[in-house]
Every structure is written in C-alpha cells, then in structure tokens.
Amino acid sequence: MAKREQVDVLVIGAGPSGSVSSAFLHRNGFKVKVVEKERFPRFVIGESLLPRCMDNFEEVGLLDVLKKQNYQIKVGARFVRDGKDCWFDFEDHFSKGWTWTWQVPRGHFDKVLIDEVASWGVDVAFETAVTAVDTSGERQLTTVRHADGGETLIESKFVIDASGYGRVLPRLLQLDQPSVMPPRSSIFSHFTDRRRPEGILGERITLVIHRKDVWLWIIPFSNGITSVGFAGNPDYFATYDNDDKSKQLLDMINDVPFVRERFHDQEMVVPGMMLKTYSASVKSFFGPGYVLAGNSSEFIDPVFSSGVTFATESGVLAAKLAKRQLNGEGVDWQAEYVMYMHQGIDFGHTPSTATPGHRQKKGRIC
Numbered sequence: 298m299a300k301r302e303q304v305d306v307l308v309i310g311a312g313p314s315g316s317v318s319s320a321f322l323h324r325n326g327f328k329v330k331v332v333e334k335e336r337f338p339r340f341v342i343g344e345s346l347l348p349r350c351m352d353n354f355e356e357v358g359l360l361d362v363l364k365k366q367n368y369q370i371k372v373g374a375r376f377v378r379d380g381k382d383c384w385f386d387f388e389d390h391f392s393k394g395w396t397w398t399w400q401v402p403r404g405h406f407d408k409v410l411i412d413e414v415a416s417w418g419v420d421v422a423f424e425t426a427v428t429a430v431d432t433s434g435e436r437q438l439t440t441v442r443h444a445d446g447g448e449t450l451i452e453s454k455f456v457i458d459a460s461g462y463g464r465v466l467p468r469l470l471q472l473d474q475p476s477v478m479p480p481r482s483s484i485f486s487h488f489t490d491r492r493r494p495e496g497i498l499g500e501r502i503t504l505v506i507h508r509k510d511v512w513l514w515i516i517p518f519s520n521g522i523t524s525v526g527f528a529g530n531p532d533y534f535a536t537y538d539n540d541d542k543s544k545q546l547l548d549m550i551n552d553v554p555f556v557r558e559r560f561h562d563q564e565m566v567v568p569g570m571m572l573k574t575y576s577a578s579v580k581s582f583f584g585p586g587y588v589l590a591g592n593s594s595e596f597i598d599p600v601f602s603s604g605v606t607f608a609t610e611s612g613v614l615a616a617k618l619a620k621r622q623l624n625g626e627g628v629d630w631q632a633e634y635v636m637y638m639h640q641g642i643d644f645g646h647t648p649s650t651a652t653p654g655h656r657q658k659k660g661r662i663c
C-alpha cells in the first residue's frame with residue numbers, strides 16, 4: 298500500500314522554477330516538498346541567462362550562493378550574420394536593473410540552487426517521479442513513484458508544476474494544445490575549447506544566424522568548457538540525420554566555417570543530444586489548487602535566452618499568489634498570473650518583430 302504524506306505545497310521538478318518557488322514558500326512559513334524525477338546533477342540545456350533573473354534569485358535568497366560559484370559573467374551578447382558582427386551590452390538598457398548575469402553549466406547551477414533550498418530544511422526527494430494526480434477534491438492528491446518502485450500519495454493544499462519538458466500536469470490533466478510557434482529542432486553538446494579567443498571575445502555568448510531559419514550558439518563557461526548547439530527548422534536537421542547525434546553535430550559544425558575552425562577537433566565532454574519539435578502550449582496555466590510555472594506551461598524560442606528568466610519569473614509569481622490563496626485571500630489567476638506572463642511570452646514568440654537591432658541603442662558594428 299502507498300505511504301501517505303501531507304504538505305502545504307507540492308512542487309514538481311527541481312529546475313530553476315521549482316527552486317525559486319519552493320524557496321519563496323519555505324521562507325514564508327509553508328511546509329513545502331519538492332519531488333524530482335532525476336538524480337542531480339542532470340544535464341539540461343538553457344545556459345545563457347538574462348539580467349532579470351538576478352532579481353528573482355535575490356528576492357528568494359538564492360543569489361548569494363550563486364555568486365560564490367565563479368560562473369562566467371555575461372554582460373551582453375554578440376550576434377553574427379553574413380559575416381557582420383553586432384554586439385549588445387546590458388548596460389545599454391531601457392529600464393533600471395541588473396547590467397550583468399551569468400553563462401552557466403545547468404547541471405551544476407540547478408544542483409547548487411536546489412541543494413541550497415534543501416539546506417534550509419525543504420524536503421527534496423530526488424529520483425521521485427509524479428505518475429498521477431487527482432485535483433478534483435479540496436486537497437490535491439499526487440502519486441509519486443520512487444527509484445525502488447515504491448509509491449507515496451502526497452496530499453497538498455496546492456501544487457506548483459515546475460516539471461519543465463516533463464510537462465506533468467499538462468499531460469495528466471489533458472491541458473496540452475498545439476503551439477503557435479513553428480516546429481523547431483535543436484542539437485547540442487559541450488566541447489573543450491582550446492582555441493578560445495583571449496578576453497571578452499572568448500567570454501561572450503555568440504549567436505550565429507546561419508540561415509534564415511537556423512541559428513547556432515557558442516556559450517563559453519568559466520571552467521574552460523563551451524556549449525555549442527544549433528536550433529531551427531527541422532528540415533535542415535533532417536538533411537544531416539544520423540543515429541549518432543555526436544557525429545551529426547560534428548557534421549553540422551564542419552559545414553559552418555565560423556565554428557569549424559574553433560571546434561572541429563575539440564572533444565565533446567557529453568555526447569551530442571537532440572531535441573525535436575520542442576515547442577509546446579497549454580489550454581490553461583492554472584486550475585483549482587494548481588498552477589503551471591516555467592517550461593511546463595509555454596515554451597519560448599531560445600534565441601533571446603529567456604527560458605530560465607521566464608522560469609524564475611513565473612516561479613516566484615506563482616509562489617506569491619499561492620501564498621495569498623493559502624492565506625484565504627482572493628487571487629485572480631487570469632489577470633495576475635496569466636496576463637502578466639503572456640506579456641513576456643508574446644514578445645518571445647514574435648522574433649521577427651523583435652530582432653536584435655529592434656531597440657538597439659549602440660551595438661558596435663551592425
């Protein structure tokens with residue numbers, strides 16, 4: 298028979314969205330449990346951050362531990378198209394806020410965050426996957442399966458689904474709907490980078506627009522390793538199709554002179570990985586006793602590196618609104634959560650109207 302547990306809030310997933318929402322609720326006196334399917338560190342893509350996420354980490358008390366990690370500082374981005382170079386600096390911003398952030402190996406970064414939350418006393422269960430949920434009653438009933446095959450039934454007043462690509466509640470509650478975004482594929486790995494240029498040129502994230510519908514990233518980390526990946530139209534990826542994704546990635550790199558010179562003979566420190574048609578959308582971001590945060594709700598094209606920022610922005614806001622609801626205050630989830638988050642999502646969905654030069658103040662060469 299399944300064991301039973303009771304908490305105030307169950308958070309599904311220990312990525313950045315789950316870490317910030319559990320941190321906020323714990324600091325506000327709620328009994329929180331986080332369940333995470335994987336053992337950490339685990340690989341996840343999404344390594345270039347935006348300054349706005351620093352506010353979110355600071356607000357929930359997670360910035361100090363991140364500052365100790367010596368991650369690569371990111372002060373802007375470099376876009377390259379048709380041999381032309383365009384640099385953007387966060388200090389040329391249009392509103393107040395942080396002028397820098399980091400480029401991070403997410404396996405390490407996500408573990409630092411959730412380990413810190415666990416060190417405060419939050420119950421974090423790794424290798425524990427949600428398999429079923431019943432949201433029909435006053436309390437949410439969530440079934441989780443442990444690595445040894447055992448099950449626990451977790452009774453909670455509220456559930457935050459921060460399961461990212463796992464999309465736990467959208468799948469279990471049939472909330473999925475087709476995305477308005479065109480299908481996209483991506484292939485990537487981490488490389489040694491022995492020809493990394495000196496100084497800012499070697500440190501800065503570089504986004505290369507290879508063709509109209511295919512771009513690639515170079516994201517250097519402070520540990521000497523660099524993330525390289527392609528994203529774009531699945532038809533382009535099909536022309537290189539190979540069961541060996543490391544080989545496929547190398548073939549693709551070898552056809553782009555900009556990256557071939559630097560990476561053709563470097564070692565991959567993790568095998569090449571591919572994501573196919575990863576865009577997703579949902580009919581609703583919330584329901585009685587639950588909310589979707591981060592990637593479990595909508596997916597934004599990664600060209601502007603907005604995923605972790607969206608995940609933490611929605612994670613903190615979801616936690617704040619859950620706190621109010623649990624304290625008996627009324628919450629208008631549509632107006633206070635969905636509409637707010639959609640401002641960011643809609644911007645991220647329209648890259649053609651939000652090209653890098655769109656609001657540029659002083660890119661160096663464009």
Ligand SMILES: Cc1cc2nc3c(=O)[nH]c(=O)nc-3n(C[C@H](O)[C@H](O)[C@H](O)COP(=O)(O)OP(=O)(O)OC[C@H]3O[C@@H](n4cnc5c(N)ncnc54)[C@H](O)[C@@H]3O)c2cc1C
Nearest residue numbers: 310312313314334343345427460461463591592599604605
């Ligand atoms: C090609 C590509 C490039 C990207 N580049 C960037 C970038 O440069 N910058 C950026 O900010 N973002 C980027 N992103 C987006 C980024 O990957 C995500 O937005 C970000 O990881 C979302 O964080 P999250 O906390 O919502 O989910 P995740 O980080 O995915 O965490 C969710 C967690 O939930 C767990 N989980 C899943 N199912 C279950 C289950 N059944 N039970 C329990 N736990 C479960 C998972 O194991 C996982 O650890 C990119 C995405 C793609 C596809």
